Amino acid sequence: PELHVELAARRYPIHIESGLLRRRIAALAQAPERMLIVTDDNVGPLYADALKQAIGRPDCPVWRMPAGEAEKTLARFGELLEHMAERGLTRDARVLALGGGVIGDLAGFAAACYMRGIAFVQIPTTLLAMVDSSVGGKTAVDLPAGKNLVGAFHQPQAVYIDPDVLATLPEREFRAGLAEVLKYGAIADARFFGWLEDNAEALLARDAAELEGAILLSCRHKADIVARDETEQGDRALLNFGHTFGHALEVLLDYGTLLHGEAVAIGMQLAADFSVELGHADIGDSQRLRALLNRFGLPTALPTGLGADAVVAKMRLDKKAAAGRLRLILWRGVGKAFIAGDVDAGALTAFLAAQSAGN
Ligand code: NAD
Ligand code: ZN
Secondary structure (H helix, E strand, O other), X not given: OEEEEEOOOOEEEEEEOOOHHHOOOHHHHOOOOOEEEEEEOOHHHHHHHHHHHHOXXXXXXXXXXXOOHHHOOHHHHHHHHHHHHHOOOOOOOEEEEEEOHHHHHHHHHHXXXXXXXXXXXXXXXXXXXXXHHOOOOEEEEEEOOXXXXXXXXXXXXXXXXXXXXXXXXXXXXXXXXXXXXXXXXXXXXXXXHHHHHHOHHHHHOXXXXXXXXXXXXXXXXXXXXXXXXXXXXXXXXXXXXXXXHHHHHHHHOOOOOOOHHHHHHHHHHXXXXXXXXXXXXXXXXXXXXXXXXXHOOOXXXXXXXXXXXXXXXXXXXXXXOOOOOEEEEEEOOOOOEEEEEEEOHHHHHHHHHHHHHHO
């Protein structure tokens, strides 16, 4: 199938097709521009050759970096830019981001900055990148002080998704991606949430039909929200459900212990439970959320040893928090997230303190 992301200035396609990397990608094969494949040390050896074949350029240069969130740094970003300059890439060159969200975010940000912006294409290879990070044009690197603190909006020219590459994705990474799939159901689509409950086993078994269905629906939700609110003035913030909590956990644990999707899983559950405590949602809904997250093998409890004050301090720094107040995505139940503009930091601290005492 093919979807489109409709922006004010232009539209771009999302192609979802199993076996796509084993065939010729005509739109890329016919383009005359120079290209640079950007990937990491896990994905490169697995799929860079296939991509070169698919674009009809066996000699396409490849730039590789070590894998992992801890590598999404200004230093790597700088290395990539210098490499692009050494290769003599000009404004009409294209970057092909082949990998998970780390590569997509970093390569996309380099494309956004090199010569004030060159074109790039997303070829996501993790479930998380397929359903979330490759679509929508947010690019960034991390600082030690916080996640994604330096970045730009830079939309890709196109997104090419071959679900077949998920066959080699480690189980833990796969499950972390399911957190972002579930997120769309939790924030905006109760029917999809029910479908995920009914098809959890098939998804965990990576059955092709169910997997493709989940990717397609997730991309459709993402494309819709981005089309309505490209630069996050309003609705797009709903996609941050669980993320203000999650980013704080990722930073406090030094990006090493929890995968992004795992941190988001805990964050969604905290947001749901906090919403119950504030009287916005029913406990039955938060129990449904916990049950599905746990079925996907995802964590839902605040990691031990984190102080409530430290978590809230990091949440304040998260760029989604407007000056002085705490802006959070809260919940009215399955399919119904909302933006809470003025959350009381004291109540939040007390809630988190009770959570960590309960662990
Ligand atoms: P990742 O890029 O680190 O990939 C996870 C691991 O899987 C890596 O070790 C990678 O080498 C390996 N891998 C990737 N594809 C593989 C495959 N097909 N087979 C075998 N191994 C494979 O992590 P991720 O979960 O894809 O992305 C997380 C990042 O995405 C975070 O930095 C997060 O902030 C970002 N993100 C961005 C957005 C956005 O809108 N830009 C949205 C959500 C998340
Ligand atoms: Zn995320």
